[in-house]
Structures are given as C-alpha cells and as structure tokens.
C-alpha cells in the first residue's frame with residue numbers, strides 16, 4: 001500500500017501528450033553559506049527535460065553538476081527559482097513531502113554505489129520499496145524483476161562486499177529502477193569503474209533509456225556524454241552550452257556484448 005499523504009505530484013498515468021515536459025527549472029539559484037563565505041553553486045539555471053530524454057550534464061570539477069542533480073532529485077532545495085516536476089511546483093514542499101516524492105518518483109545511481117554493506121543484494125534493492133510501504137509480495141516481485149534486468153539474480157543473497165565494483169553498480173541500478181521511477185539520476189555512474197565495467201553499466205543505462213526511462217546523467221567522459229540525446233555544459237554554476245547528439249544514442253560507441 002502506498003502512503004496516504006501524497007503530495008501534489010501526479011503519477012505517470014496522468015502525463016498527457018506525446019513528449020510532455022517532465023521537469024523544468026526556471027531561474028534556479030543555489031548559494032551555500034559557510035563561515036561567512038558565500039558559494040554560488042548554481043546561478044540562473046533554466047532547464048527543461050522531456051519524458052524519455054537522456055540528458056548528459058558535463059563541466060569541470062566544482063561547476064555545480066552534483067548540486068544540480070541534488071536539486072533535481074529533491075535531495076536539496078534551491079535558494080531561489082522554480083522547479084516544476086510533472087508540472088507541479090516542488091521547490092517549497094515540506095521535507096516530509098519532498099522525501100515522499102523522492103522515494104516514489106526518483107531513482108538515484110551514485111559514483112560510489114552507496115549500497116548498504118550489511119544488507120544482502122536483495123535487501124538493498126528492496127529497502128526503498130519498504131520505505132514506500134509496499135506489500136511484501138509486490139516487493140519480492142519488483143526486486144526479482146529488477147535484479148533480472150541487470151543480470152544479478154544469481155547474486156541476490158550475496159553481500160555487496162562480495163561483489164565486484166561493476167556488479168555493485170548493477171545492483172545500484174536495480175535499486176534505482178525497482179520502484180519504476182519517473183526519472184533516473186546518475187552522478188558519474190562509471191567514475192569508480194574500469195572501462196570494461198563502465199561500458200557494461202552504460203549499456204544498461206542505454207537499455208533503460210530505450211525502454212522509455214528518462215535519464216539525467218553527470219559524466220566526465222565525452223564518449224559517454226555522446227550516448228545521451230542532449231548534453232548541457234555547466235561552468236561556474238551556469239549552463240554555458242547545450243548540444244544535441246547528432247546520432248542520438250550513439251549506438252556504435254559501445255560494444256554489443
């Protein structure tokens with residue numbers, strides 16, 4: 001059963017039109033205040049992402065990529081500006097409502113996997129569904145499907161420490177998709193992986209995109225950014241460039257196996 005105090009964000013069945021705008025940032029600003037120092041991490045960011053898009057975010061270290069992803073994922077709030085998620089403003093939600101929207105609609109994949117070390121693979125993927133109040137039988141079905149999808153069913157009873165980095169990241173992808181989120185956010189998902197495992201994870205992300213997921217990915221790797229349908233470049237907290245990939249999801253950049 002879902003929690004009852006659902007905030008003002010509709011489920012995906014209410015999204016209409018062929019390519020609706022799923023999220024939109026208008027004039028977003030983020031200032032961090034520490035010891036009398038102001039850091040302007042994001043300044044006047046305008047960004048719209050359509051359902052089914054694969055957006056890459058690139059830019060030098062400190063340019064605001066993780067800050068932007070944290071705002072998009074409702075992990076942090078902007079200092080100013082409007083954030084529309086599925087046409088509903090979410091920048092002023094209470095922390096509890098924000099957590100609810102985040103848990104229901106957003107899937108996260110982090111550079112450092114962020115699996116819980118003393119839970120099994122199965123339990124790690126199941127945990128966000130438990131937080132959501134989902135019935136055990138439904139949870140089991142979803143976890144099994146998600147692990148199947150990333151090719152990790154045979155490791156369901158393993159602990160994260162018994163897996164390779166690439167396998168841990170595949171489990172993290174399973175955790176992110178098990179709840180069928182509106183949006184998948186990935187912050188340098190290949191950053192801690194060697195190139196072979198990095199390519200395997202990118203192949204998985206490409207498959208998710210091809211099956212309809214909306215994906216926003218921070219990457220330092222230009223070859224991976226070209227797989228996305230669109231790339232925005234941040235510099236000093238501002239979007240300074242935006243480009244569409246000529247070939248869309250550059251199919252040839254990844255090996256087929």
Ligand SMILES: Nc1ncnc2c1ncn2[C@@H]1O[C@H](COP(=O)(O)OP(=O)(O)OP(=O)(O)O)[C@@H](O)[C@H]1O
Nearest residue numbers: 032033034039041060061062063064065066067068
């Ligand atoms: N919690 C915080 N408190 C104070 N300043 C912060 C905080 N988080 C980020 N910043 C600052 O905001 C700016 C943007 O940081 P952010 O982590 O978004 O950069 P990034 O583009 O993700 O960099 P990287 O490629 O190194 O991961 C930096 O100057 C950073 O020092």
Ligand SMILES: [Mg+2]
Nearest residue numbers: 065066067187
């Ligand atoms: Mg970062």
